[in-house]
Amino acid sequence: MESVDGGSPAELEKQLLQIYRDFMTRVTKFDESVAAGNNFLTSFQQGLGFLRRPPLDRRSELFESIIKANETSRLNAYFDAGCFTNNRAKQNLVKLQTCLQGLHKHLNEAKTLLSEMKSFLELATSTIEALNEFSSASYLVNSQEHIADQGEEYASSVSLKLTRMEHIPLMASVYVMMKQDYVMQEKIVSALNMMTPSEELSSYCMMWSLRPYIDDETMQQAWKLIK
Secondary structure, X not given: OOOOOOOXXXXXXXXXXXXXXXXXXXXXXXXXXXXHHHHHHHHHHHHHHHHHOOOOOOOOHHHHHHHHHOOOHHHHHHHHOOOOOHHHXXXXXXXXXXXXXXXXXXXXXXXXXXXXXXXXXXXXXXXXXXXXXXXXXHHHOOHHHHHHHHOHHHHXXXXXXXXXXXXXXXXXXXXXXXXXXXXXXXXXXXXXXXXXXXXXXXXXXXXXXXXXXXXXXXXXXXXXXXX
């Protein structure tokens, strides 16, 4: 990750805005990865549900009438097997394995993106600190004279301290939310196996989809700062 280059307030402001955009780009990629993970989790639930489905109740009159109307030895064998073939079972087992691999890939990508978000947050903090030096006590001695000498650029740096400080708390809030979201997903993936109860799996899918740690209002505020 790049370090703060220093320079004039205008240059630092430009650098801060670019850091913020880069941070929010990682947030977008994180969201996209979460969506892909949700698809894998849903597919895992469907595949496991197929393997667990109960046998058909052949005592039903409707069921028996369907068999008699279309009776063949192959159809009878298929129904005797519970409408379940070895080939279909193998396909579902492969599907489950693919879903688990996709979920672990998501976790790896999300972990990398979180690390980059943290680095951008630290870089933005350093940039703000550099900006604050322009309006520190040493710069405010004979401020009227100094501002007159430096012109609009220095005056904008003083205002920048007030207007750009909101980037840091928002970035910090977003990072914490994303990290909590990731920890939840990591726990869900670690709990998945062939024996995971259906009710528990349904709860996992709901939690993954709802993303309870993500506050929509905070995210809206964060996106409004993109200019």
